[in-house]
Amino acid sequence: MRIIITGGAGFLGRHLCERMLSLGHEVLCADNLLTGRNSNIEECEQNPSFHFVRQDVTAPLRIEGPIDAVVHMACPASPPDYLKFPIQTLEVGTIGTRNMLTLALAKEARFLLTSTSEVYGDPKISPQREDYWGYVNPIGPRSVYDEAKRASEALAMAFHRRYGVDSRIARIFNTYGPWMRANDGRVISNFIMQALQGKELTIYGDGSQTRSFCYASDLVDGLVRLLMADSDSGETSSQSKEWGIHYPVNLGNPREQKIVDIARIVREMTGSSSQTRFHPLPADDPKIRCPDITRARRLLGWEPKVRLEEGLASTISYFRTYYCVLKIR
């Protein structure tokens, strides 16, 4: 399979590039390195089946030859990033998604959009099922990300309905693992870096809000299954057509964790003596967020396997190395 992965130099993109290469596929990675990093793909670049092009996918991509799949992952994905690059975030989710769908249409390729649990906004129900419409502020600071992703989903569905593009939509919940950026503002990387440096662990709000954290290898396993699933995969009920493989699929870990508990586990596993410090919640920060993964289980036979403590061990180990490298330099 010859596959384009946009945003392949980002945290999750890097994991997917690596997995697809290990499965024997040819990977064309397009990334403008706005938030992705060259260092993420250094290992991939040793593989002759990996090709990197530094390009903003809001401009057309020139790709010679056939393409079997387009995976559109490019987007600043952590709040500090998309608040720093609001226009770029909106553009890659609208113009970028349109471009990549047009490319998939031209190449008769599958299309996989990595959407987000943020389309549920501040949900009024928990866990969230894919047929919940969400509760999202269209004009708040975070709307640059949330609305870009909702528009991306609308675009993917429109290209499927109008042109028959074989599109799929993954709604990705919080994910963690090696190759996260130390400074991208996600809670697990924040906690680990703070604990390793003996700094205070910063908690927004009172820490009672929950998140579900999925380990990167589990998440990538779900993405690969979604991408590879037959295009006629679907529910066996009477709703089969309406809720087939082209409709969104939640990918995430349904095991809810309170932020304060994560902080405690990280402190214990790193052997850190860091204290905890509480800060006010940022605007529109969702209070609860937990995936209902019934659809992923039924359609893809997928569920997360890696326990939080295992995943944290690998992640802490990665950050320990990263932090040592920083100290040596």
Place this chain on the structure above:
Amino acid sequence: MRIIITGGAGFLGRHLCERMLSLGHEVLCADNLLTGRNSNIEECEQNPSFHFVRQDVTAPLRIEGPIDAVVHMACPASPPDYLKFPIQTLEVGTIGTRNMLTLALAKEARFLLTSTSEVYGDPKISPQREDYWGYVNPIGPRSVYDEAKRASEALAMAFHRRYGVDSRIARIFNTYGPWMRANDGRVISNFIMQALQGKELTIYGDGSQTRSFCYASDLVDGLVRLLMADSDSGETSSQSKEWGIHYPVNLGNPREQKIVDIARIVREMTGSSSQTRFHPLPADDPKIRCPDITRARRLLGWEPKVRLEEGLASTISYFRTYYCVLKIR
């Protein structure tokens, strides 16, 4: 004032072009005539201050000289239209809005987005205030319109926050009046045409769902006030900065009408003996929709003046003429 009006050959666009010309302004109307009509602007074209360019605003507009305001109205606006042109609807709301914001930024012009009550989706509260986030299906057939408009709002706010663009957002509720297309699928034009032709009046659902109908001249009055308001206009409360003129303003008539009652009034005013026929509700059709116009009253001193019966009289008269023309041809 030198003003660009995109979608100026549409129903509401035509009314705004006419009003701005009558106020002595110079109007540059850009429209690709996908759903707009040349016949709408025939009268405007008699005025030397009116200039029409047939262009899709998803491509850059070349405009020489200074511009004081960009009013971005272009978008298929009735359900049959945006279901017929799903990709174009998404593109004009994302790429088109980005282009027009970039133009406003370059020309240091004001920007007015005509958004929609559809951003509230199938609302859980009624009437809807501007700080209600709405309940919208991101992947249904109507999402091409709803999510394009939500993304447009997010873009306008992002350009305001990041670049200081003097943007304004009108959330327009159902509007009616002369120059509506007879066949665009809106309820009032449907009813009037059916009544004049002695056909059955088609009601979707049981007709108990309500809509608020604002007469076009009232609506345009609100748009002009919003466009002309000082950029520091805002609430006088402690929320002044957060909810100033750059935040969305509902424009619509808060007087709720049941669909069955509209059908009855139209039948009476046309003297028609048409019967009523009930059809199933289309997917995601909102059950209630009524604007809270407190903000428009306070910020703009605006509220609708034209009674439904008055507005219907003018509209029926317009359609009578239109229908006669059709018969003669």
